[in-house]
Amino acid sequence: MIGAGLFGHLSDSFLGRKGSLTAVCILNTIFGLLTSMSPNYWVYFILRLLTGFSTGGVGLCAFVLATEPIGPSKRAIAGMSTFYFFSGGIALLSGTAYIFKSWRILYIVTSLPSLLFLFAIIPFISESPRWYLVRRRINDAMSVMRAIAQTNGKHIPDGVTLILDDDNDDDVCDEKLEPSNQTQAISGSLVDVIRSPITRNRLFLSIAINFLTSVVYYGLSLNVVNLKTNLYLSVFLNAVSEMPAFLLTALLLNWLGRKPLCASTMFLSGVSCIIGSLLSNSGTMKVLRLVCGLIGIFGMAATYNLLFIYTSELFPTVVRSAALGGASQAAQMGAILAPMVVVLGDTIPFVVFGFCGVLGGLLSFLLPETMNKPLYDTIGGLVEGEKSEE
Incomplete structure (x- = not known):
């Protein structure tokens, strides 16, 4: 519960969606592996609290990162498809728990997916272009959009750029004339x-x-x-x-x-x-x-x-x-x-x-x-x- 609130805020602020997801996966792996070595109940208690703290941000950050670049017509299918992996994980957990009866070994095994995700998935995904946009990193947002377009066999014409939905024409002109404005990120809580x-x-x-x-x-x-x-x-x-x-x-x-x-x-x-x-x-x-x-x-x-x-x-x-x-x-x-x-x-x-x-x-x-x-x-x-x- 604490982790969902904190990483929800960090995901909107300086860490971003991808940065927050990377952080929670690292913490998940560390705390999960340490739990398997708990020498007594109170150490176990603290490590489970810390594991819950990191786990609270995983689904939130992953879901927002996966769905923000998707248009309205495909957002529902893309969003719901992410949850097959959640239920698939629970189904695998029942079999894993049946095989590994030792709780120490079970914690080791269930910590490995976060480690695997860090090396096999995160390096190949980009930050949300919408997060770049509200952080006024227009060039980074456009780079992501061009990469998406190229993957889909499309091309974004030169001169096309992204603007925020509450920017007017004068704001856009000011941004082009004053590069410093592009560093003034919009934040919220x-x-x-x-x-x-x-x-x-x-x-x-x-x-x-x-x-x-x-x-x-x-x-x-x-x-x-x-x-x-x-x-x-x-x-x-x-x-x-x-x-x-x-x-x-x-x-x-x-x-x-x-x-x-x-x-x-x-x-x-x-x-x-x-x-x-x-x-x-x-x-x-x-x-x-x-x-x-x-x-x-x-x-x-x-x-x-x-x-x-x-x-x-x-x-x-x-x-x-x-x-x-x-x-x-x-x-x-x-x-x-x-x-x-x-x-x-x-x-x-x-x-x-x-x-x-x-x-x-x-x-x-x-x-x-x-x-x-x-x-x-x-x-x-x-x-x-x-x-x-x-």
């Missing part, structure tokens, strides 16, 4: 998000919905202990049940829109959990409860990952990672509370998860639709864009 009525309402709603989603998502994953089925198989089935949700969401995002799909997936998960709470935990009913849990995971996995796309589109580049970090912090708080719900017994967790799903679906109706709308770079540009649409 959650304070700036809260100051603007438009972004403030969006932030509070995003925080509430992410919190409710996370309680259900992590709660259902942990609730396998109450289903009295094979632990490794249940974790594997939960991970596999998420994957069709990603494909379905990617296909429907540009047809139904973000808001209707968010509400419907939360309602699906909530209703299935409520039905599960009415079933007994014995005989055939136990299998039906497992099915209700899988449907709940299916719906909430679609919501959980859809919210990454939805939240990133609700906020401009200058505060996008910070806002997404704030929403991720709320999600982590939900993850903290989820196990406390799970230990309440066989029936109450399903009731709580059902309530959270339905309430989150209702709150999502208060958010604006972002389908086929541009990603704004500044808060001023977002405000002007909203006014022009009205």
